[in-house]
Amino acid sequence: MFQILIVDDEHTLLNGCSFMIREIFDLPFPVSISTALNVPNALAVLKNETPDLIITDIRMPVMDGFVLINQIRTKNLPSDIVILTSHADFEYARTAIKYNITDFILKPINEEILKTTILKSYEKKQTRLKTAYHSYYIKLQTMLLYEISASDLLLTEEILTEMFPCTYFTVLVISPKVFPENIDSCKILLQEYYNTCYAYPLKERNQLVFVCNHENFFIKPASLPDKLYQAMGTPLLCGISISSNSVHKIHALYINACQRVFYQEVFEGNDSLARTAAFSYQDCIQIFVENEEDKMRATLYNNIERVQLVKQPSRVYLEQIFISFFQNINLYLKNKGIPDPFNPIPSLPDGIDTFEQLSNYMLNLICQKKEEMKKLWMESENVPLLRQLMEFIKENYQKDLSLDDLAEATGFHPNYISNFFKKTTGQSYLTYLHKERIAVAKQLLSSSSNTIDEIAHKVGYNSSTQFARIFRKYESVSPSDYRNINM
Template sequence: MRGRLLIVEDQAIFREGLKKMITSKATGWIVAAEASNGHEAIVQIELYKPDLVLTDIRMPMMDGIGLIRHIYTHKLDTLTVILTGYKDFEYAQTAVQYGVLDYLIKPCTEDTVETMLKKAYEKWISGISKKNRQLDQKKKLQEAALREFCMGLPYDRTRLGEFFAEIQGYEALFLRVTTYFPKGKAYRPQEMSLLQFALINILEELCVADDLGKGRLVAIEADKMILFLPKAGKQIKSMTSVMRDTVYKLLGLHMSVSNAGEISTAEELGRLYRHYSSELPQLTDTKPINHSQQEQVRAIRLNLMSKIIMGFIVETQRQIQDTLEQLKRQSLEESKHTAYSMVLALRDILDKEFHSSRLPELQGARLDELQRAESAEQVCLWLQKMTDHFMAEYEEWRNRSNDGVIGKVLAYLESNYMKECILSELAARFHVNDTYLSKLFKKETGGNFSAYLTKLRMNKARLLLSNTDMKIFEIASMVGYDDPNYFTNVFRTALRMSPTEYRKNYRHINK
């Protein structure tokens, strides 16, 4: 999970330098856009919806303070960091009232920029976590209102209205589990909540797999649920068969599905559900469903994914170890839920972020194994096996993806140094994590990506200066620099002389 960054700086040389500095570091950000003043930045914000804006203070048309004021007054969901010189710092501090996250004093070192970006990334991830909790709470209140309404209990009219506004035009499927204790399965009453958790997870995954991920699954009673799906005709009809077959295959549970059609009002849904429910036998061996378990999976996934993206493998392993220790202090039922949530999060990371689906299935035999655990210690052993498999699979994926990757990157740079070369884009091109690519590049070449690319370009420039009569601006363009002044500054820094001086010296020596 990477954040989008907008750089706002009126001097192209500094903007280019910042971009190269940022893209050469693996800090969780990608440069989504650039702007040379506040007015341009407002347009780019509308187009790219950046998560972080890094802006200079002194710019024409609209300065950095004006831009940050605009972001603040329009309540845009964007973090802001100010670039300023010492003489501007007092003026820049006026932005405190607009919620600016941090200040960078020019000239900035790579370490300073990297530290700021990591701080901003942690703040951004924290904000996502907070929003998820708020959305989960809103969803929980809406679904509680629906549940109470369907069961003829007092309910929150506002929350119910919100829910129906979100599902306008959807069809409703009534789902029912005939029993949680079928023949051939040694399920026990104390494990029913884990079965319900697994059941809901299977149904939600099927919605996503069938591109019906905008659907809403609401558990009304322990054995009855309503699945709201966008109206899709034959797609819904085929999905009902898949749901029944999959639930039986993985959990051994029989499930009935009844399509109530498109629902236009809450009153119509309540009438249909009560009629549906009245014709079914009531289960007596059930307990209420825990409605907060999916929140736990999302929280674990976000926490782990942020560490993996930043390359914090040790911290990832520590979080897994902390969870294993936590299980030992929980009741047996709690430990099973925590372990199951952890592995669902790990599987989701492998599937969606690393495109690997080789983590063993958690339903069927694997779930049976977890259910048979008689103590928290046995649950720990189950989770340890699954997390060990995850880490081994992750390492195998990295090795498989990264086999000879630096050689491929170097070959690419040799052929494309005159184009824009960004570490994160090369990582995506060669199917590796940008954090890992940055570390591997330094390990195998002895220097960072940005320094290597600069050295390569300067060597190519030296050849052109020595063997052609091309103008400086033409050489700059030939080796990947749109701004000849910036190229001259980089050349002077690398060789302690300007391109013109280098050409004169070379020709003088080789007369």
């Protein structure tokens, strides 16, 4: 819906414009029209609406149009503003250029000019939306892959609701033997089952990932892998995650889908091993991340007792527990940017015939591997990498930096960078980036004559609205209020 607000103290003009737009212009898109006879009425409308186009007179009783325009720009509303003016007022109206006015329309209003103005504003909105949706699509990928919050990525609940109109979310991960050049057939197939699908061809991971949104909770058709094989024309592994009613869980859903693909790959159709691994995944991770050895030992024993179905286990049964455990750790660390630390998984030595012997051997392996990994986090190693990351962000804060950019600059895996930065600084790289931008913006607000919109773009934000939201989050005041206090 394209929203228009018309502000003028003449009833005849308001009614005439509304009639032309609704009844004569035959616009190729739906339009909502609000009218106001004065500035206070217009400001009341703006409390509940954000029009795409505001058409306003300048000379009006009570308050003139510049008061309204100033309020619109102070609030960083993204509306196009068109001024209605007579020939006598034209020079006066030119002063409005500093408010980034879109256009002027001379009175009496020409129908063709008004229609052209509306069409141009609509086209601008569509261009903005197209650009914005591409940005949202890229940010959703970051949210999917790296467990970064939607708020850090500037994805508001309103944006997420627009992208995902249905209740439930499922992530599909497809690992094809031959990566397809075109994925349209896959998208068409999935649309038979899901209301909305966003596709991410991740060739470097050999993954085709779909974030699916749907109204029915359980959608996991058994025939889907076969149909995908027919659509793609290549053998593939397919992992379909559990479903969630929260878009903020999509990283967990992605990991769940990857887990299913991983089990199919490493266990090569051994359903018994795959079920054992899937059943114990969270327990395995809890054991591995435990820092106190006594607690780790107790948790490991409890875990093995829980899956202990026989008193005298066979060699095959012990190997099944052993292999599924360390494959789970491989998957967990791979997702953290540390690929295959237990690859190949060592063979279970001869002489291990009981659950207690198995537990002791596994514990020794875990402790040995964790000691090796600690070297990656030693202070002497952390300082140069952390300094390199911070300097890179400081030098490039105006750009739309991604984890992939940081990874390329340092030579580390994006997942490793994400976890490293959070572990060593206590905040995500995006939080650090926002704070760096805000620090520069504060200097510009207090010492330059740049408009807020200009400052927003100088420090790396796409719009003054986006900038104002982030500024208020970190400084608890709007950019304009900060400027008034510090100028």
